[in-house]
Amino acid sequence: MRRLFFTLMLLGSISTLFAQDKGHNIEFNIEGCKTGNVVLAYYYGNKQYIKDSTKVDNSGKFVFKNDEALDQGIYIVVLPPDNKYFEVIIDGDQQFSMNTKYDTPVKSMTVTGNEENARFYTYLQFLNGQKKKSEPLSAQIKELEAADSLGFRDSPEFKKIQVKLTDIDQEVKDYKNKFITDFPQALMSKVFLASKDPEVPDPPVAEDGTIDSTFTWRYFKNHYWDNVDFSDDRIIRTPVFHSKLERFMTKTIYQIPDSVIKEATLLVDKTLKSKELFKYTVFWITSYFETSKQMGMDAVFVHMAQNYYVTGQAFWADSTTVAKIGERAQKLSYSLIGNVAPNLIMNDTAGKIQILHAIPADYTIAYFWDPTCGHCKKVTPKVKEFYDKFKDELSVEVYGVNTNAKEHDEWIKYINENTLDWINVEDPEQKTAYKYLYDIYSTPVIYLLDKDKKMIAKRIGAEDLENFIRHHKKKSS
CATH class of the missing domain: 2.60.40.1120 (Carboxypeptidase-like, regulatory domain)
Structure with a gap:
């Protein structure tokens, strides 16, 4: 018997689509x-x-x-x-x-x-029997590997064992397929089907003999959800749907914001027949990409929030939650990768106006830092080292923003002592709302802008600046 290690929690309202009056x-x-x-x-x-x-x-x-x-x-x-x-x-x-x-x-x-449970346990008992048949065969493979770790797979003994294991596996597949045919509306059938991966045919061969290298992936992706009954609420109360959803959204599709947004939209559309599947899919995708550590994926969160929460489709979320999600999405929308960075107009140490969008460099580092911040004191010298080394070769300028206007004197002192000869500015009255527009809640923060002041990277380390710029230059050439 398996052991259960999980945190049991109480859940709020759940759809009662299948509820029966008799309890x-x-x-x-x-x-x-x-x-x-x-x-x-x-x-x-x-x-x-x-x-x-x-x-x-x-x-x-x-x-x-x-x-x-x-x-x-x-x-x-x-x-x-x-x-x-x-x-x-x-x-x-x-x-x-x-x-x-x-x-x-x-x-x-x-x-x-209850026939459903009777059939369920007949199946589990069948699986146990198959496991007993396969265990000694697996043990024999380990013995062969121990005797000849490099060549055991070519041995006749190994090939015979593989045939037997394949037959055992096929028996399980045949059992499931017969069950699906005999009891198409049973929950077990829905689970068996949802667990299936699409069977990908051989890629077509063009007239010139070439084969499309992307065919297998595209077919798998396009047919990934074919066996899921999106009209059946029951599937959400099984272990199957979440693992299938997570695998699709994080491993099957390209992890590029535009691609993820496109596939997320198509998937949510499939769930519209089931309130529970719609609810879970929208909630999970929104939550997952809000906290994604992959740069740029906050665009997926913004899309989900603005298209499903703000529009009133998230029936499970109260008005306070919707307002918070909407506010967070709005704030992040200003600093998404690919967008033109919000323009900043601030005074430098001499009181001269410095306009972010007027900087003529091919690349601009918008560097938000606090002269009293311990982490900033570690990062700023790295930014300085990069700037001194590559400002001419890579055409780089730094627009350094003091985020702690109360420490104006410390800021000036640090600039002078460390020869920060880039553009140093501050906005003590927060007229530019830069903390909101650039989502600055801690320091230091580095944004990298191209010559058109589009954001090409954000919240990166100083040690990553050279690689990002060189990669971007190569990609743009």
Whole structure:
């Protein structure tokens, strides 16, 4: 039996699309189970949430009962004292019983009054049988590898074992396919289908004999969601949907903001038939890309926030949450990679006006720093070193903004002591709103602008400036 290590949390409102009027009454008899609290939880996305709890009596019996029906999906019964668990399918028939043994829950499971769970455990028992058949074969492969780590894959013995393992795997595939055919509306069928990857055909060969190297990826991407029933809320209460969603959004598609935004929009459109899938997909994509560490991906967050939250489609979020998300998106929208940087007009140390957009250099470093900041004192010398070395060769200028106007004298002192002979400016009255426009909440922060003052990099280290500029010059040439 598997062990459960997760944080059980309470979840807010969940769709009751599949709710039944007669409520639920599910009886359990677990031979060998100790007394204590037993928990009924359910999958939702990549987490599990508590739905109910009760007591196990001295004979291992307990009941989950309520006049309200359970939302359909895969649930987990967590047993005392070690949080061991087994799974239960909740479908439209919620009046049934399950009997098993604590030490062998799958092998010993019998179900009365629910065909879905009976079929589920017949399948799990079949899987256990397949596992027993494959384990000695896998052990034989390890023995072959230990004897000849380099050449064992070419041996006749290895090839024979591989054929047997392939046959075992095919038997599992055949079992699933027959199940899908026999019970197309069963939750297990929906899970089996959603778990399938698209079968990619051989790429077509052009008349000149060439093969499109991108065909396999494009076909896989374009058919990735073919087997998912986006009209079925139940799929969100299984472990399948989240892992498929995360894999698609982070590994299958190109991690370029425009590409991610395009695919996210197409995916959300697919979920419109299911409130729960729509809710989870929009929420997860928005949340994930808000905190992405990959530069430029905040554009995805801005897109999701402005197109689904601000427009009132995020029915699960209250007005306060929507307002905060909308405000954050609006703020970030000014500093997205590819946008023209907001113009800054500030006075330098001599009181002369310096206009960011008027700087004639091919590359401008907008450097926001505080003369009293410990981290700034480590980074500023690196920026200075880069500037002295490459200002002429790479046509670079620095527009250095003092973010701590209260330390004006310290700023002047640091500039003089360290010979910061770039453009040094400050805006003590915050007339330019630069902290808002450039999302400055800590220092130091480096933005890199091209000759047209478009943002090509942000929040990068001083040590990365040369590579970014050289790469950009090569790409632009």
